[in-house]
Amino acid sequence: MYSTAVMPGMVMFRRRWSVGSDDLVLPALFLFLLHCIWLVVLSVVLFGLPYGSEQSCSVTLVDHGRGYLGILVSCLICESAIMWLSMRGSILYTQPREAVQYVIYIRLAILLVELVYAVVGIVWLVQYYQPCPDVTAKNLALGIVACNWLVIFSVCITLTCTFDPTGRTFVKLKATRRRQRNLTTYTLRHRLEEGQASSWSRRLKFFMCCTRAQDTQSDAYSEVASLFAEFFRDLDIVPSDIIAGLVLLRQRQRSKRSAILDQANNDILAFLSGMPVTRNTRYLDLKNSTEMNMYKDVCYYMLFALAAYGWPMYLMRKPACGLCRLASSCPCTSVSGSRLSQSVTVEEDNCCGCNVLAIRRHFLDRDLKQVQIVYTSCHDAVYETPFFVAVDHAKKKVVISIRGTLSPKDALTDLTGDSERLPVEEQHGTWLGHKGMVYSAEYIKKKLEQEMILSQAFGRDLNKGTMHYGLVIVGHSLGAGTAAILSFLLRPEYPTLHCYSYSPPGGLFSEDAMEYSKEFVTSVVLGKDLVPRLGLCQLEGFRRHLLEVLQKSNKPKVT
Known part of the structure; x- marks a missing residue:
């Protein structure tokens, strides 16, 4: 070492x-x-x-x-x-x-x-x-x-x-540190951080060259570039070192896993076996009708979260016949397509309306004819996530479903991971959230208010009592984080709303906001999903562990 x-x-x-x-x-x-x-x-x-x-x-x-x-x-x-x-x-x-x-x-x-x-x-x-x-x-x-x-x-x-654009500054900084020139070191360090942020911004713009640049997108470039520059601060690191560190880290994790499995008694195996290992450990009792209904609701509303992805998800789930079904419903090729999309307000879908058709087919294929789509927004930009609003007469709910990551612009929203104060007047403690998703939630809330979408949904069929329906917000991945934050913004007006957040990103809320969200947000994490375990704090831990395994390695990188 x-x-x-x-x-x-x-x-x-x-x-x-x-x-x-x-x-x-x-x-x-x-x-x-x-x-x-x-x-x-x-x-x-x-x-x-x-x-x-x-x-x-x-x-x-x-x-x-x-x-x-x-x-x-x-x-x-x-x-x-x-x-x-x-x-x-x-x-x-x-x-x-x-x-x-x-x-x-x-x-x-x-x-x-x-x-x-x-x-x-x-x-x-x-x-x-x-x-x-x-x-x-x-x-x-x-x-x-x-x-x-x-x-x-x-x-x-x-x-x-x-080529490293900041390479010369890096060498000068190391030299001045050895000579203990504090003022010069501070100046060079500031110049190095600015240069690294600028380099990351250029790389992001290169990979995003096919998208139209907007002011919000330029701000996102700066935010994400600063995040990457901060992550690699003080590291004279090259890409191959990261790859080697990942390999070594994976080897260490496997050895630890084997050691845990070889133990006669350990908490992990006990938990997987269905034995509570702490006082707070709690399992679903599916024999209890209340908990069974909650479990069914979790599975049911996942359909709405998947439907928000539009035609890409529909074709992926039905690779054999999905394209034929969409084509048969397309208004460009059939009359039935126009009937499927009637009375639905659609924003920025393609010429054949494939996304809204895929959402409708998604429910019709499962014989959920009681679900009526009210509004579908396919508008996709940084901090502006696509979503749709539906009325579910079977459950007597109005559902807002927010799409997860599906485009480079969504990725920029994901990576804008700084904390932002939740724009809620009454706060119990310090309520902070993922910056990119806070902006996305504010955009959707503004859209709902300007277009009076929820008023249309609750007034969809007064004979069926839609004005008394409850509100449910769902989403997956990026949509899950945005849905959870949107539920904070809408709860003052809809105090009985509930949010189903599937695979929400890690580091979504501050502790105070997270504790308060337990009242109305149900989060679902499946298996070894990476997204719910990924946040700025986790990245710092990853950085520390990566350096640790590299310091302990005494073998050449080529081996």
């Missing part, structure tokens, strides 16, 4: 790069094999095959090829040294690999010579390829040019992928 607490990225040209000195084994092996193959081929061509010695173009090019043999030998020596040095030490113990950067300097110098050979080869091909009758010389020229440019492009792509 080593005392260092960071994972150093490689420093070259007074700049840190997003690659470790132990990440060069595979790239060096690829170039080594390529140059070995080309060395054998070139030796056979130059010394084993005849060529036209009377042709001046042939003689010049063959001499050029013999000179290239020396370059290949030099490349093989450097690449062998890089592989050998990169496999020394461990993930954190980088001292045995310090000489790697000097070998890379030599290799880059040889690369410049290769570039010259590539340019000369192109010039020869332009001038002599057609008039020169020597086929051997032509193939030799083509091979040298192809090999050179393949290596040059691979190196350029590698440099582009591993």
Whole structure:
């Protein structure tokens, strides 16, 4: 175990790069094999095959090829040294690999010579390829040019992928820390944090290039970029270190799991066996009619949460006949489709109304004809989540169902994970919630009020007493978190409402809000679902455990 607490990225040209000195084994092996193959081929061509010695173009090019043999030998020596040095030490113990950067300097110098050979080869091909009758010389020229440019492009792509825009600032910051210059350290640290946030923002915009930029989306980029920059603060970390840490962490978790299973008595096995292990442990008693009805309601309203995903979920659940059923109901191809979507207010669905049709088919296929869709919003933007409102005459409920994550914009909402105060006047303690989902809940509440959607739903059929129906809010994943927060916003007006939150994200509420939500929110977590266990606090714990397993590792990363 080593005392260092960071994972150093490689420093070259007074700049840190997003690659470790132990990440060069595979790239060096690829170039080594390529140059070995080309060395054998070139030796056979130059010394084993005849060529036209009377042709001046042939003689010049063959001499050029013999000179290239020396370059290949030099490349093989450097690449062998890089592989050998990169496999020394461990993930954190980088001292045995310090000489790697000097070998890379030599290799880059040889690369410049290769570039010259590539340019000369192109010039020869332009001038002599057609008039020169020597086929051997032509193939030799083509091979040298192809090999050179393949290596040059691979190196350029590698440099582009591993370039760290804040690398120079990072090196300066480490140097000033060693010299204990507090003011300079503070300035460089602030510059580094801003640079890292800017880099993450550019990466997010690159991956989200297909979406239209809006002001709220730009704000989300800044929020998420700051989150990632904060997570990687003070870490000289490279992507391969994270992958190696995940592998080591998984191995440690498996060993702990085996140790627990080998114990004669442990709380986990007792809980899974149905034995209460604490005073607060409570199991559903399905023989009790009240609890059985609650369990049935949980299963029933999950149908509404799934229906909110629209046609993608419908096709995934019915891969064989789903497309045919939607096509038969589509207003573009049939008259029945127009009947299915009548008296439904739809916002921003596609031309055939596939989402609202899929929602209707979702209930009709289960013979739930008492469910009537009132409003469907397919509008999807950052902090603006799609949802639909339905009247369930069988249960005598008005249901608001909010869609979960299904688009990159939803992912931005998910990742805006800072805390935000819940916009509720009367608060019992400090009520904080997931920022992105608080904004989404506020958007839906505003939409409900502006369009008077709930008034339409409760006044849908006065003969059936819809004005006395209860209100239920459901959602899955992102929709679950938004539904739980929306229930806080609507509860002053609808005090009897209930929320069914399926796989809500971790870190959704502050403790005070979480305790209060127990009165009207039922959360459902299935098995090993990651989403309910993922929050900012969990990420901090993950960061700490990741560093811990890497510090304890004494094996090279390549193994």
